[in-house]
Amino acid sequence: MASSTDAQMANTTQEKFALIKQNLQEVLNPEIIEEILNKNERPLSIYWGTATTGKPHCGYFVPMLKIAEFLAAGCEVKILLADVHGFLDNLKAPIELVAERVKYYRYAITELLKAVQVDISRLVFVTGSDYQTSGEQGAKYFMDLLRLSTSVSGHDASKAGSDVVKQVESPPLSSQIYPLMQTLDEEYLGVDAQFGGVDQRKIFTLAVEALPKIGFRKRAHLMNPLIPGLQEGGKMSSSDPDSKIDLIDEEQVVRKKLKKAFCPPKQVENNGVLSFVEYVLLPASALKNNGTPKFVVERRDAEPLIYSNIADMKKDYADDILSPQTLKPAVTEALLEILGPIRKTFTESKDWQAIEQRAYPPPPAPEKKKKVKNLGSRFPGGKGADAKENGAPIEAKADGHVEGEGAQEVSVGKSAESAMEKLSVKEDGKA
Numbered sequence: 001m002a003s004s005t006d007a008q009m010a011n012t013t014q015e016k017f018a019l020i021k022q023n024l025q026e027v028l029n030p031e032i033i034e035e036i037l038n039k040n041e042r043p044l045s046i047y048w049g050t051a052t053t054g055k056p057h058c059g060y061f062v063p064m065l066k067i068a069e070f071l072a073a074g075c076e077v078k079i080l081l082a083d084v085h086g087f088l089d090n091l092k093a094p095i096e097l098v099a100e101r102v103k104y105y106r107y108a109i110t111e112l113l114k115a116v117q118v119d120i121s122r123l124v125f126v127t128g129s130d131y132q133t134s135g136e137q138g139a140k141y142f143m144d145l146l147r148l149s150t151s152v153s154g155h156d157a158s159k160a161g162s163d164v165v166k167q168v169e170s171p172p173l174s175s176q177i178y179p180l181m182q183t184l185d186e187e188y189l190g191v192d193a194q195f196g197g198v199d200q201r202k203i204f205t206l207a208v209e210a211l212p213k214i215g216f217r218k219r220a221h222l223m224n225p226l227i228p229g230l231q232e233g234g235k236m237s238s239s240d241p242d243s244k245i246d247l248i249d250e251e252q253v254v255r256k257k258l259k260k261a262f263c264p265p266k267q268v269e270n271n272g273v274l275s276f277v278e279y280v281l282l283p284a285s286a287l288k289n290n291g292t293p294k295f296v297v298e299r300r301d302a303e304p305l306i307y308s309n310i311a312d313m314k315k316d317y318a319d320d321i322l323s324p325q326t327l328k329p330a331v332t333e334a335l336l337e338i339l340g341p342i343r344k345t346f347t348e349s350k351d352w353q354a355i356e357q358r359a360y361p362p363p364p365a366p367e368k369k370k371k372v373k374n375l376g377s378r379f380p381g382g383k384g385a386d387a388k389e390n391g392a393p394i395e396a397k398a399d400g401h402v403e404g405e406g407a408q409e410v411s412v413g414k415s416a417e418s419a420m421e422k423l424s425v426k427e428d429g430k431a
Contacts, residue, residue: 013034013037013038013040015073016037016044016073016074017030017033017034017037017073019069019072019073020033020044020069020070020073020075020222021222022069023065023066023069023224023279023283024066024222024223024224025198025223025224025225026198026201026223027220027221027222027223028201028204028205028208028220028221028223029208029218029219029220029221030220032192032193032218032219032220033192033193033220036192043074043075043076044073044074044075044076044192044193045075045076045077045078045190045191045192045193046070046075046076046077046078046191046192046193046194046195046222047077047078047079047080047126047185047186047189047191047193047194047195048063048067048077048078048079048080048194048195048196049079049080049081049082049085049128049182049185049194049196050079050080050081050082050105050109051082051083051085051086051089051092052081052082052083052086052098052101052102052104052105052400053086053089053092053101053400054092054398054400055104055108055246055247055248055360056105056108056109056112056246056247057244057245057246057247058244058245058246058247058276058280058335058339059226059227059244060108060109060112060247061112061116061279061280061284061338062197062224062225062226062227062279062280063195063196063197063224064109064112064113064116064118065116065279065280065283065284065287066195066222066224067079067113067118067123067195068116068117068118068287070195071118071119071122071123076124077122077123077124078123078124078125078126078189078191079109079123079124079125079126080126080127080128080185080189081102081105081106081125081126081127081128082128082182082185083098083099083101083102083127083128083129084128084129084132084133084181085128085178085181085182086098086101086400087174088165088174088175088177088178088181089164089165089166089174089175089178092166092400092401094400094401094402094410094411095410095411095413096410096411096413097358097359097360097361097396097402097410098129100355100358100359101359101400102127103355103359104352104355104356104359104360106125107349107352107355108247108248108342111247111341111342111345111346112247112342114341115338115339115341115342116284116287116338117287117288118287126189128181128185131188132181132185132188137188141184141188144184144187144214145177145180145181145184147214148180148183148184148210148211148213148214149177149180151210151213151214152180152206152210154176156206157176157177157179157180157206158171158175158176159202160179160202160203160205160206161175161176161178161179161202161203162202163199163200163201163202164178164179164199164200164202164203165178165179179202179203179206180210182200182203182207183203183206183207183210183211184211186207186211186216186219187211187216191219192219192220193219193220193221193222194207194219194220194221194222195221195222195223195224196221196222196223196224197223197224197225197226198223198224198225198226199226200221200223201221201223204221204223207219207221208221224279225279227272227275227276227279227280228270228271228272228275229242229243229244229262229272230242230243230244230245230257230258230260230261230262230272230273231243231261231262231272232262232270241398242257242260243272245257245258245335245339247339247342247343248342248343248346248356249339249343250343251336251343254332254335254336254339255332255336258273258328258331258332258335259328259332261273261328263324263327263328264324265320265323265324266317266318266319266320268314268317268318271317273324273327273328273331274313274314274317274327276331276335277295277310277313277327277331277334278310278313280335281295281331281334281335281338282294282295282307282309282310284338285334292308293307293308293309294306294307294308295307295308295313295330295334296330297322297326297327297330298326298329298330299326305321305322305326359396360396360400361393361394361395361396361402362395362396363395364393364395393405394410
């Protein structure tokens with residue numbers, strides 16, 4: 001992994017292109033990137049978007065480390081805080097909480113980038129609703145969205161979002177709008193390429209095919225691999241608390257989760273702990289050590305194992321030279337070192353803490369139950385078997401949606417006017 005100070009090393013077109021592709025799983029339409037690099041008239045413009053749903057977790061280090069490489073290659077990078085997309089994804093970002101979620105994500109991603117030595121002064125943050133729902137640009141965006149909808153079948157839209165949008169038995173129409181908006185964002189952000197996880201591939205393919213149909217140019221697409229979760233099967237996901245570690249988890253929580261993580265001896269494939277070293281800890285150490293990756297595994301009765309590449313590490317793990325009992329503690333200490341500054345900033349920032357409470361309402365404290373004699377429904381004030389109990393307060397779940405009395409109103413708003421007001425998240429007249 002190249003460090004952010006290695007931009008001077010990526011001078012030639014070949015060096016820049018190699019750095020842009022490094023550590024990616026797939027690139028669609030790479031000739032678009034090569035053409036812009038060869039002309040050398042302006043920087044390559046890339047955007048990475050994230051729906052503001054559940055709390056960002058350690059899996060976010062993967063795209064952030066790649067963004068560091070894009071910057072080292074001289075690219076312009078935009079980070080889209082996709083608030084409307086979070087709302088469309090089965091109400092994972094309730095309309096009443098959208099503005100607070102955007103603030104939380106901006107805090108979390110900024111501190112995450114700082115933790116891996118990325119110069120955030122060279123990044124541009126954009127909030128989706130600023131151009132998707134506001135003013136003349138919002139009206140134009142909506143008209144283009146309608147035009148795009150006439151060029152894409154419902155089947156293709158559903159297929160495109162199937163690996164990204166939450167799948168339910170009777171999906172809302174919003175699940176088809178989501179991939180269309182992500183496609184259109186490429187045009188409105190004015191970029192040459194979109195970057196995302198390999199789970200976005202179907203949406204990227206839709207964008208390549210659909211944008212030219214309404215007169216817009218196709219873009220290149222860059223895909224990073226997904227990290228396996230800490231439990232057996234699946235990816236690291238906000239919707240599964242046991243599969244991931246939050247950026248602000250306390251030290252004891254991090255230690256407990258990694259101690260319980262799925263990490264069978266000699267098994268290299270689908271090993272979330274080993275993958276975390278490959279895609280996060282080794283690249284992060286390279287940023288810290290002037291481009292030289294280094295991961296140290298201390299052993300009680302032997303010399304420490306020192307790795308500079310994942311191939312040697314996987315070989316030792318398969319040969320049982322490196323065991324789960326020595327790997328897990330090493331990963332825990334390395335991760336805690338990275339998370340330390342993030343956690344410190346959170347505990348010292350009253351503003352960030354207040355935003356977290358508003359963006360992700362915690363579960364209500366359990367009430368002490370008083371033993372009440374059931375007089376039956378015929379008595380005044382009595383509650384029969386079918387009587388409704390008082391509704392529970394609003395509580396945010398792991399994937400970002402809320403439950404409790406009034407959850408529907410919190411999720412979609414009291415009216416169209418109030419919903420539009422909530423999606424206008426500019427502060428002090430600034431984007």
